[in-house]
Amino acid sequence: MPQRPSALFALADRNLPLLFPPATLARLTELVDIDPALTVTDFGDPALGERLAGTEFLITGWGCPVVTPTVLDGLPRLRGVLHTAGTVKALLDPEVWRRGVAVSTAAAANALPVAEYTLGVILLLGKDVLGLHDEYRATRAFPPGLTHRDIGNAGRRVGIIGASRIGRRVIELLRPFDFEVLLHDPYVTEAEARALGVRAVDLDTLLASSTIVSVHAPATPETRHLLDAARLALLPDGAALVNTARGSLVDTEALTKELVTGRIRAVLDVTEPEPLPAESPLFRLPNVLLTPHVAGSLGNELSRLGRTAVDELERLLTGRPLAYGVELAELARTA
Template structure:
């Protein structure tokens, strides 16, 4: 007699499902067991409980309601949460890890998109492309515009990377072939790993003082929250490009705004304390020609989204076949993860 098919709960809104799962991933998921799909466009906490009833694994993502501490008690058969987004910190309470619930995430699949975004921001800033465009569009004379906008070669610059996780390492792998001198700030990166990556380990203040470009990729932890304030920003040399595609909480926003308004540095900001960024936010001020802003878009590419969904469908398959998981988040990893 055949055993009943495993129940797999999909805890994705319809919009997120279309974004994360292509037809091939849906077909593969359907082949793994009995799939329980949401019946409405949104998902609330009650829907989560209903969908998890009897489920061995679940697929979560952006807009999935957070689990609570008692989720494991209500659904003791649940063996795996396969999270098609990055951070699981606000989704899964620490207690559930300690009670044996296994969790995987797709953070590594987002890294390439963020890394390309960071390098694009650096290239645009070094060559002043947005300034050239604006000045020509507003009537600037051809040769005057070219002479007025400094042109710098990215490969000749020193770049400081704060955080050597998935994204930080992806940025390093793109920058090193340019010829950049890359300084990395991360207490968990040792000299041997740094040498293999072609980068140098350094302290935060040294990286800030020596770099032409600073890019943040650290997680938000008690020791990193507002780690960069007025003192640290003052260490930046005039003309330094400050990039934040990680989390706004890493930086004192008032101090950053003051530094941008001074005109001393340039900035490329993808994350903010308040998102969506309010219409009256000072960061939207058109007069701030030395800052580019984007709507938390660095990790969002079609290719990355489908890779994230596919990775977690594959992970559920591994669980059901009794194979080792490739993207599992351990309890010890949480102490240094976003």
Template sequence: MPTAPAAPSAPTTPFRPRVALAMSPEAAQAVFTPEALAALGEVCAPAPPPLLDDLTTDQARAVLAEVDLLVTGWGCPPLDAAVLAAAPRLRAVAHTAGSVRAHITDACWERGVEVSSAAAANALPVAEYTVAMILLGGKRVLERARAYRETRRRDIWLRDEPGVGNYRATVGILSASRIGRRVMELLRPYDLDVLLHDPYVDAEEAAELGVRAVGLGELFAESDTVSVHTPLLDATRGLVGRDLLARMRRGALLVNTSRGAVLDQDALVEVLRAGRIRAVLDVTDPDPLPTGHPLWDCPGTLITPHLAGSQGNEWQRLAELTVGEVRRWAAGDGFAHPVTRGTLVYLA
């Protein structure tokens, strides 16, 4: 007898994780446009308000009790043991910015919470800002624009100033971090000699990156511009101190888009006040600087308010990456940009 056809199996329902946003209202408004929220809603089941910027309230705990995944951002409170106790279903965190140090605690790793970061997306504008400052700094744009405004003389550009220009200038990259590597890539089309110091990158790998590996002192002594991209670790706190700053060429430029505490700011103030070097600082310690801090009045210094990272329409890139991470995780494919307890040691 012919076998009866098997009954069709019931279609499987895709897993739609319960997701809540944990960040400041300002961060949520910046990153999650209505379009981004709609895209997130296509792959998950968003928890009802409130937005979680305080995880200790009764409302927050009611939301936490139901969530499988948190989408975090700037202003997210620490996810400590008490928070995790209120979130028994929480299995993953997708962060819409770079560093997760401020909110991912040991309790998260002990729970086995999976963590993702949008650092790869945020690295792109930081690298672009850095390259722009290197090229503008090489031509002394800020100083010459100031002089032009004061004198109204167009012949400023004809002055023979030593060290001005980007042709065959030397740029030193401190650390082959994600951002440092992107900066090196973006600098390739220019007639620049690019040096790298990174204790974890040997001469062969540096050559593959199109740069020359040098010692730390040599980097500062030979470069017309030094760009700092090292993460802030115990070993790198105050790394750029008096000795390295003293090695820099007169008129050289120091660019820092990493962390303010990587620099010895007292030593930096001394060399800036002496007019020996120039600086572009997108990060400081503390950040922001207090009103009366001497760095504000140092000549040859540009301080920007953390502009290098994502701004304006660049926030869309963060949202798109995060939605993609949530989609992958819900499908069981894991995060494409995971952060682990081991890798966090080396991240900014």
């Protein structure tokens, strides 16, 4: 029997059982020689020297140390990095690509729960479930808002900022519903937007004409505080902002000032800073729902990320192209 390639886990050991439950781990160990009891969080550990020298594949994830040129020098046989999470921007030095190492990420698999969270939130916001819940709890009587003309999801206009993996998945999930969907993404043409079933508009138009806005753009220097005070002021009274992307895309101080007035609503799974200071008004405002960065893969959803990495490994070993490969040129404008 030919010798199996050598692989190594480089991630926090607490996640390993969820990422690689027994059936997935069995698949992995059939493909490569890997020690499930060894999870690397420090490439500088002297005890790893011989192990690293023979490693052909790194299975990485949350808790993986940065792969620097020095680390690569100790991995002369490295052929692939298979990441069981989303972005690899902060994890891999560009030298990884320059040395011809294949890189894959489970970002597409992680996009699904984020999009599902977003869909659920949009539907509930359209029915004003959060506001009506508070009123019902306070009065113990059916709120008069049940007949209010601004409540409901019939023909509601939803604005999507960013046709990222998650943004596109949200658009797909919204398709069966009776929404008009606007999209702002500087890299998407009007023809491409039509193919997605949405209407491409500039950012200011999207903000001024959408009653629910969901943020799915990557965090880059160009998108920092993309939604500043001036742009947040464009949102119509009663509009809602959903952010499951990164907190840095929204000016937190400006958003807090808007929310304190009660003029708009927000559902925030990410913030800047994260977590917010304990004294932040956002914890107390009735028009704000804060969740602790839970939209992405959690619990049993992590197994989907592990399966993705094993699928990608199988592709590499059988000479097929990666389904979710990451190219160095993409990093500047992706998450």
